[in-house]
Amino acid sequence: MDLSTVVVKGDKRGVCVYINERAEFDDAFNELVDKLSARKDFFAGSRIQIAMGARRLTEEQEKQFAELANELELDFQFVSRRLSDLRIPRQPTKTSGTQKKPDLYAANTLLIKRTIRSGQLVDYPHSVVVLGDVNAGAEVRSAGDIVVFGHLRGIAHAGKQGNMGAVVIALRLQPTQLRIGSCISRAPDEVDDTDRGPEMAFVKDSRIVIKPFNSGKPFSGLTVG
């Protein structure tokens, strides 16, 4: 298996950063700095486990870690777990009609009870439900599905990590742009203001298609999802 250099992973023991034993220290450290700084506000003040397997740090390297901890207000704890211990779960790409797996990943769904306005970005690693509108100029990105109980006028990107089975559902689906997995489509150039009721967008034959959201059989006719 081709393992990445640095993987940040949270579980019930807290946040753990796995560093590939075989990677060059400098490469790995730089990537670590990038990953932690990118979400600085999120991580600030927390304890982070550093899993580096059999790797031993030199004095100089320990100092680098100490400086980083200081700068980002983190508390590092070194543990001996290794990256290859980590079982990377498969992307939930397929659920066949007969054999549905328990929908555990929906437990992480983000519920937003407000209007997402122009210039605002929601970027979330699981499904997102918005109780309100997503206005033009706003963007919602989700690794899972996106459901808008309101007017979707902005950009929605469902399955942003490549999950082509993700869907976008809105009471009024009039996005500037829709992206599902690696597919992208834009609104027609003609203005269409008709209210067609709740609709769902999904990928079929590598293209995004939209159909009315039928509550009785919402997923009939879907090849994936």
Place this chain on the structure above:
Amino acid sequence: MAGKAYVVTSGKGGVGKTTITANLGCGLALRDKRVVLIDADTGLRNLDVVMGLENRIVYDLVHVVEGSCRLNQALIKDKRMKNLNLLPTAQIREKSSITPAQMEAVVNQLKEEFDYILVDCPAGIEEGFKNAIAGVDEALIVTNPEVSSVRDADRIIGLLEAAGIEEPKLIINRVRADMVKRGDMLGMDDILDVLAIDPIGIIPDDENIIVSTNRGEPIVLSGKGKCAQAFMNVVRRMEGEEVPFMNLDHPGFMDMIKRIVGIGQ
């Protein structure tokens, strides 16, 4: 009793923030409120011109925050009403000459002396905007019935929310009833549908506004016309009165005559 500070803002330029600030200020003063208008558009000030007070400026907001004069020295009393004041800003300085903390201190100091503080916000979302919203309690969002200004208003509402200024009120400016009726202009419903905030005023488009602006005589002072009436309605709503929105589509006097005589519909 401490006064209330409002920011008049829009994101987009040229939608009528300054004119509205001037008119609401005059309107509140006509109702015997103690009012101060602050021009936060350092480097591109206009409020003094619209108020016809440009020639009276000696000290300004930048002088105040730099400590080269007292706040009271920079306040300019309006030439018509003694309970109306203007705190102008510097034209020869930049937005960065003032910090939000300094602005907040000034606004808080003014709250002790005045009932209403209206801050005229510059266009944009950078430093000037951040200064203008420092220390205010409420926001009046100005938009024109066109998509670009509604889009910018939406952005501003989001930024205000992030700054802890909740439930801003909307003023839709330059509405042309005939165009709305023909479907050529966004209607009030279309705008409220997008922005989802409460309206506090709908101001009709009127060429007399340009005349009054050029003269430095805010139109509410004339007391005539739909525009003046619309501004006074906003003032009354700011004071907590329930005032129904007026029907801009109401036929004018000449239309009535024509209809009676039977020419035109």
